[in-house]
Amino acid sequence: MALEYPDDLKYLDSHEYARLEGDIATIGITAFAIDQLGDIVFLELPEVGDAVEKGEKFGTIESVKAVEDLNSPLSGTVVDCNTPLLDAPEQLADDPYGEGWLIKVRFTDVTELDEALSSEEYRTLVEGE
């Protein structure tokens, strides 16, 4: 089953994505990451008002066996957080690019995404040539 990487997103090689709408970025993790992690059992996210830094950890995701940092693609302030997921982290897998978003960040410098990957570049990275 081929995994999807929507064209309108920017991707990090550490498997987070950002969707830009105005000065707000919606941040989540990719279908590839979820497939690799397996059953997700724990999620830790920042609170609204917290600052996040490009390339820095903003939260934690755990599968049965693995603990992974979540890294922000952009610097800014957290304006929304998908808190229902904290009590049902397994639901993240159902819709990683929609209902499974993690945080929304008001960002300051869009050029921070200049080195982020396009959908095609990310697909090539995770699926190989």
Add this chain to the structure above:
Amino acid sequence: MHPHRDESLVTLPNAPHPNHPTSLARTPLYDLSVALNARMTEFSGWEMPVQYSGITREHQAVRAAAGMFDISHMGKFRLQGTDVLTQIQQLVPSDLSRLQPGQAQYTVLLNPQGGIIDDLIFYFQGTDVRGQQQWVVIVNAATTDKDKAWLLEHLDLIDLTQLTFQDESPEKVLIAVQGPQAVQKLQSLVAEDLSPVPSFGHLEGTVLGQPGFLARTGYTGEDGFEVMVDPEVGKQLWQALLELEVVPCGLGARDTLRLEAAMALYGQDIDDATTPLEAGLGWLVHLDRKGDFIGRPVLEQQKQSGVQRRLVGLQMQGRNIARHGYPVVAQGQVVGEVTSGTQSPTLGQAIALAYVPTSLSQVGQSLEVEIRGKLYPAVVVKRPFYRRAR
């Protein structure tokens, strides 16, 4: 995302590795696992399946029906001779002289400091007319070479009528079939009646018309057998069990299952620096029933004055998951360390094993676990976390 630690069975690569290093060993069932789209991982020098359909699904299959594990990477030894019992009695704290033919003992090899070299099972098959005892020994994969060296060093192998040591590890397939329906499913492929075989009982039987060693043991907390056969028979057995809808399970589910059953993982919960009394394995230490063995003075001393620390079961009081290596804290002081921890699929709660001072080891004791710099409440609970209905 970046993994926190290297020992996790599932690490997320920054890019996939389609070609695993060829230096890793593979079991004879490797191709069958790949054909089932298993996700493979490195485990102590072996390329092993970590999951097939998903850890939780596999875990639940073993708890509710039947699952099977390729554990061919484990060490498999045979000991034979007139003097086996006398000699192996020197190496373990358990009294193996009580074993009747067809019985087995889970025990540990001890170093002179009372530390655990490995945990393993001795299966006593019986004594033939020439007085030759037959024993099967199954040991952990990661410690096979270490155990073999220890045994060869400490067993007197000069007179071969008294004792011979045979390493069958590379020549045999070992499949664990586990779960409430495991025996019933396996029975249709085995000539002998398995129902009267007690827990830890075993026999040389007939699997798909071929010779096989069958033992009612496992590492899941469920009923089931571990079956040792030649590789070709092993492949056929795997396929036959698949057709009987026995669910293939990887090392991921094996770990969550054994942890719910509070069974120790060597190298994590027990090692060369922990004694069986500290590890809650006092039930296999038979000081009153047997004579000298390596490590005995240390265990005697610990039994007399009490151990300083104990391996306890912890239940987290929130969603946070305690993991291997996390500090255990009491009144602001680090007092111990988590050795294994996971989200329990059966209980829906985070569980862990941890060493704590004996004074803080009573059931009901409140403690805290430090997770990513913050403290989260945990309570000492009875082990095992899960016990099957009988």
